[in-house]
Amino acid sequence: MRMKSPQILMECLLEQGVDTVFGYPGGTILNIYDELELHGYKEKIRHILTSHEQGASHAADGYARSTGRVGVCFATSGPGATNLTTGIATAYMDSSPVVFITVNVGESLIGKDSFQEVDITGITMPITKCNYLVRRAEDLADIIREAFAIARSGRPGPVLIDILKNVTYDEADYEPLPVSEHFRHGRLAAMLRRASHDLRTPEPDHGDIQKLLDMIEEAKKPLVLVGGGVIRSRGAVREFRKFFERLNAPVASTIMGGGACPGNHRLFTGMIGMHGSHASNTAVDQCDLLIAIGCRFSDRVATHPATFASNAKIVQIDIDRSEIDKNVPTDHHIIGDARRVLELLNEKLPAHDYPEWKEWVFSHKEVPLKKDDILHPHEILETISDVTGGKAIIATDVGQHQMWSAQYYHFSRPGQLITSGGFGTMGFGLGAAMGAKMGNPDQTVVLCTGDGCFRMNCHELSTIEHYKIPIIIVIFDNRTLGMVRQWQHLIYGERYSQTDLDRGPDFVKLAEAYGIQGARAANQAEFEAAFRQAVESGTSWVIDCAIDKDAMVHPMVSGGAPSTDFLLD
Structure with a gap:
């Protein structure tokens, strides 16, 4: 049957079992967004409009990591596409299967420094498993099918599809093709074999x-x-x-x-x-x-x-x-x-x-953990575990809170820890938590973040409030870039260059400005009371936890040192 390419795109997404897309519209991708309003697609595919394309990229990644399914993200050309690159690299370094779909300027404007033109396939070549520039509507369906197969197969990873705007006006023949038939479909099967040698992982020797x-x-x-x-x-x-x-x-x-x-x-x-x-x-x-x-x-x-x-x-x-x-x-x-x-x-x-x-x-024990009147990081994680029965999905940003989460929350299943391990992306956490919650609506999702990281993604509070995505955000607030300060303390002679966060915002007031409940905690009892209330409410919360500015991650081995040369014991 003949269809315009945006409709072909939607049908192919449904073929792949896609139920959620994260994205942000713009001029070149409008035909695809318009298609969401036609033929009942918005009833079949949820679109989550984030505050920033990077948030959308991390949300699609968090969805993929927590469900094992391929995440999907939309963005427009130029800065919309380049705003995805940190998210693409994050997914690439951690082998997360995400398909990113962008629309570029039209064929006649390519190579002319046109408004919002960028060579996004060239930019993302080193940080994707594969990427495509779609120049013909006739190729779109098989490219989408191939992209999903590559993203999920072998060592998973991100794939980018960039479609020329003029293609989104064109028609082509489309025939439904279940995923189970892809390797038996002549032209597509040849494309799949040619595109990636690891689609069918060989038998171990x-x-x-x-x-x-x-x-x-x-x-x-x-x-x-x-x-x-x-x-x-x-x-x-x-x-x-x-x-x-x-x-x-x-x-x-x-x-x-x-x-x-x-x-x-x-x-x-x-x-x-x-x-x-x-x-x-x-x-x-x-x-x-x-x-x-x-x-x-x-x-x-x-x-x-x-x-x-x-x-x-x-x-x-x-x-x-x-x-x-x-x-x-x-x-x-x-x-x-x-x-x-x-x-x-x-x-x-x-x-x-x-x-x-x-x-x-097992005779090598860790240093006993402190228990006193101030709030310690391990107490925060232990309380989260106790209240949720250790079943919560934990998303993190990057830094001290990330390491504390890995040390003190006893993860029991795959997809329970959502963190940027390879690329170390500050600002990853809130978007990833949104994606994890959308993919696992029956699970409690907690974002453990630092005050430095949270500043980088807090605008996504508007997204979780608008779509009523209940995420509990726990800020390990030490008023500094904690991990960098730890290095400065131990290695750089306590020269704390540009790591003090001696400025706003008031995170509780910020949460309330977005219509989200906020609370402060200065000790373990205050945190437990706030966290229990947050879990029982079934709504989003921001809990600002005041921890010691000089709290450190123990142990620590300096980069380049043998694994038993503990710089911090």
Whole structure:
């Protein structure tokens, strides 16, 4: 049947099961927004109008991370498109599947420095799995289908589709094509095979599986390290839990692996790396076999690659061949989807136990946490966990509050921690929390943020108020850029250059200006009372928590130092 391309776009989104889109309109994309008002599409696809395109990009990302489905974001040309780039890079670094759809100026205006013209495909080439410039309406349907397949397949990631404005006026033939038929549809199947080699992940080498099993048999002090790849691989967490329970060895996690091993599990040593626990960092220093699954050994994990796990044989399991030996040399590796690799391991892995090794690892206790009249970060996280039964989805921005959240909230399932681990994006949290709540309406969603980060995205309060998206925002308010100040205190001779936030706004009054309830807390009792009221209300709240300006994240290893050289103990 003949359709105009905006209608083809809507039909293709429905084919993919899209029910929510985040975005912001502008001149070039108006034909697509107009289509939302036609043919009943706005009844089938919810559009959330954010305050800024970056907020829309993070919301689509948060939706994807928390649901495992592909997020979708719309933006116009020029500054609308470039405002997405931080969100695109954030999704790319953390392997989050999002399709970004923009509309550029018309064909006759390309290359002429036209009003709001920008080469967004060129700009985003390094931060997308794939991107497209659509020049013909006839190509639109298959490009959309291909984009979704690439975003969700193999190692997930963002894809951008830029459509020329003149194409949005054109018609083309459209025939419905269920997702299950894509690889059997001649032209589309050829496009999919040509576009990405990892759409169908190859079977792991069974010889590589056996070699790891042999290495496990020889090991006396094994350590398992879980990363975000296990979270991203559908069904992998279930297989991962079978694996480490049968191995019965200590398990450490990167921040992106949070929730793969329950935070209160008897084998869990905690986070590893720059702000890793004593147990995790000493275990990686002394283990004789390190099995890293879905982990790329970033500089925040392997703070000093030359000495990282220097007493161990290192095994890296990853879906992406380019990650192998990129940061840390390995003794063995297995290429494949984490779920499938773990399935094959579990078929043959006998039960093990390492009582002496575990006793030694878990003898490395953390410093006792303070309890007094002021409000401490761990008390905030412990209260959130207690009140919500540990079931809340926690979104964070980036900084001290992010590390405290990873340390003190015991995540128990994948998609429960929504954080920018790879790109470290301040301003990510509120948009991501909106997306997580839209994708999980029955779950309590809490944003843990700092006063510095919250200033970067607080305009999205208008979005959560307008759409009645109930998010509880907890501000760790130390009146400074806390993590930067921590570095200045420890490394830069207490020269606190440009980190004091000795200015407004009053966050409670700001919340009230947007029609949202606000509260302040100066101690644990005040916070618990406010937080319980927020949960029971079922509405959005902003709780401004006054914490010590000099509160620090413990432990800390300096960048470039071995993992056991604790700068802050």
